[in-house]
Amino acid sequence: MEKEITLVLSPKQASSTALYTPLIANKLKVSLKQISYTKVINRSIDARGRNVKINLKLLVCIDSPPKEKGKINIKYKNVKNSEPVLIIGAGPAGLFAALKLLEIGLKPIIIERGKDVISRKRDIADIHKNKALNPDSNYAFGEGGAGTFSDGKLYTRSKKRGSNKNVLNVLTQHGASEDILIDAHPHIGSDKLPGIIKSIRESIIEYGGEIHFNTCLKSLLIESNSIKGIVTKNNEKIESRAVILATGHSARDVYFMLNELGIMLEAKSFAMGVRIEHPQELIDSIQYSCDFRGPYLPAASYGLVQQVKERGVYSFCMCPGGIIVPASTAADEMVVNGMSPSNRNTRWANSGIVVEIRPEDIKNVNINALIGLDYQQKFEKLAFANGGEGQIAPAQNMVDFVEGRISNKLAESSFRPSIQTSAMHEWIPEQIRFRLQEGFKAFGKKMKGYYTNEATLIGVESRTSSPVRIPRDRETMQHPQIKGLFPSGEGSGYAGGITSSAIDGENTAVKVDEYLK
Ligand SMILES: Cc1cc2nc3c(=O)[nH]c(=O)nc-3n(C[C@H](O)[C@H](O)[C@H](O)COP(=O)(O)OP(=O)(O)OC[C@H]3O[C@@H](n4cnc5c(N)ncnc54)[C@H](O)[C@@H]3O)c2cc1C
Known part of the structure; x- marks a missing residue:
């Protein structure tokens, strides 16, 4: 017999099967011997009370083996001689599109401007050493896209695109821990992601697909409003009846190219602000109401939101x-983002704190499709001008920012190459500045201890979502003007984050x- 039960446990009880199995037996009124199999289906933390609780949803088999066969292994077809489909961009959208094509029996040919994940690691190390930033190989561009050196948080609030179960399954099939199948807030970790991305590439090649690194899309081949292929920056023409455009939201050159070709684009709302860094111990003590987290609880997270003068101010991608x-x-631009290793064991907690920006907030007349892109770029150039030589980020203590004072001393930060004190209250655009200031004060009331000069603002968090949408037909997912052009993932403006872009x-x-049929 199989049963599903939920146990509410202390962190220590939840940490070991040996500790919670007697509690299962007790709850189901059976003997320990009768329990032949247990599996955690879902795990979540309830930190609302003084004593933190772990909710474990379990599948329990009594006097019988489990009926389920474990995780599903997806089968791919050999597509060596099948019809080719061009995919531009090897981020989560491009890679998962390629794997789905292998399942269907079509041949994915991926064009990626950046390098493979191992070579990319060296370029990223160079940024940390404050050497020149390679515009085609960095935290956003290269194999795995912005997802590779990301935090690897895998939850998506949006259910409308479909279930994230398949994406999680594919990730476990390529080396991710099966914990992601049960955790309420699954997380892979920046140390594990590169290996998984490499394994996905190996599957694509093994089954007859292709990946071309250091190959940048320059233009599209279009005839009679139908896609015929692409032209690369090396002026190579590659033909295909369908092109999946999955270039992410950092590829500004792609939006400019589409605009120049007269392909319709739309301005959309997005969000920008700063990243904030607190000591992790402080966040733990606020969230778990304790002085010391202990060995059984994970580093605490938070989610904050506040309306300030009709716009949302909220935490984003908390690490x-x-x-x-x-x-x-x-x-010549400065952009920051956050990530954490799989064991989330650094001394810091960071999160983007961003302000919603609508196209009409930038300009209320003559709004063109690229207006948000331009505003975003100006913000990043301002941050660069107010930071130090190379990728040294501008920074300010939280209370000093709110009260309009320069910080004489900054706390030690996780950011490399380094941070430099800056009067961020003076150069952050007014509509973002005052909303951040009001937001921080409000957050301090929601989380006692959050509003403190122990926290450092680091600038700027500007790539939360795309300021541009490449429109597509709801049913066919093609651009309404160009047959065979499929905008996909975060750069299309219809998805955001690893999981939703992959779906x-x-x-x-x-x-x-x-x-194609
Ligand atoms: C540091 C960091 C941490 C993050 N943490 C998380 C997280 O924890 N959870 C989460 O859900 N999301 C996170 N994100 C966001 C997430 O990575 C993105 O939402 C996701 O990667 C978007 O997927 P995508 O495939 O649509 O685009 P991208 O990942 O941006 O991939 C686009 C790809 O296209 C390539 N490309 C661009 N232009 C061209 C061209 N002209 N020719 C050829 N190739 C081109 C790029 O090199 C890139 O590889 C994080 C991002 C960063 C930077």
Whole structure:
């Protein structure tokens, strides 16, 4: 007999099967011997009370083996001689589109401007050493896209695109821990992601697909409003009846190229602000109401939101036990982002704190499709001008920023190459500045201890989502003007984050198959 039960446990009880199995037996009124199998289906933390609780949802078999066969292994077809489909970009959208094409029986040919994940690691190490930033190989560009050296948080709030189960399954099939299948907030970790991305590439090649690194899309080949292929920056023409455009939201050159070709684009809302870094111990003590987290609880996280003068101010991509990284794609711009290793064990907690920006907030007349892109770039150039030589980020203590004072001393930060004190309250655009200031004060009331000069603002967090949408037909997922052009993932403006971009990639692959038939 199989049963599903939920146990509410202390962190220590939840840490070991040997500790919680007697509690299962007690709850089900059976003997320990009768329990032949247990499996955690879901695990979540309840930190609302003084004593933190872990909710474990379990599948229990009594006097019988489990019926389920474990995780599903997806089968891929050999597509060596099948119809080719061009995919531009090897981020989560592009890679998951490619894997879905292998399942369907079409041949993915991926064009990627950046390098393979191992070579890319060297370029990223160079940024940390404050050497020149390679505009085609950095935290955003290269194999695995922005997802490779990301935090690897895998939850998506959006259910409308489809289930994330398949994406999680594929990731475990390529080396991710099966814990991601049960955790309420699954997380892979920046140390594990490169290996998984490499394994996905190996599957694509093994089954007859292709990946071309250091190959940048220059233009599209279009005839009679139908896609015929692409032209690369080396002026190589590659033909295909369908192109999945999965270039992410950092590829500004792609939006400019589409605009020049007269392909319709739309301005959309996005968000920008700063990244904030607190000591992890402080966040633990606030969230778990304790002086010391102990060995059984993970580094605590938070989520904050506040309306300030009709716009949202909110925390974004919170990284417990993480680090802040330089995520720019141009040497004269400064962009920061956050990530954490799988064990989330650094001394810092960081999060983006961003302000919603609508196209009409930038300019209320003559709004063109690229207006947000321009505003975003100006913000990043301002941050660069107010930081130090190379990728040294501008920084200010939280209370000093709110009260309009320069910080004489900054706390030690996880950010490399380094941070430099800056009067951020003076150069951050007014509509973002005052909302951040009001937001921080409000967050301090929601989380006692959060509003403190122990926290450092590091600038700027500007790549939260795309300021541009490449429109597509709801049903066919093709651009309404160009047959066979499938905008996909975060750069299309219809997805955001690893999981939703990956699901979007899978969905576009299915639509490509329908189109080619
Ligand atoms: C440091 C960091 C941490 C993050 N943490 C998380 C997290 O924890 N959870 C989460 O859900 N999301 C996180 N994100 C965001 C997440 O990585 C993105 O949402 C996701 O990668 C978007 O996937 P995508 O495939 O649509 O685009 P991208 O990942 O941006 O991939 C686009 C790819 O296209 C390539 N490309 C661009 N232009 C061209 C061209 N002209 N020719 C050829 N190739 C081109 C790029 O090199 C890139 O590889 C993080 C991002 C960063 C930078």
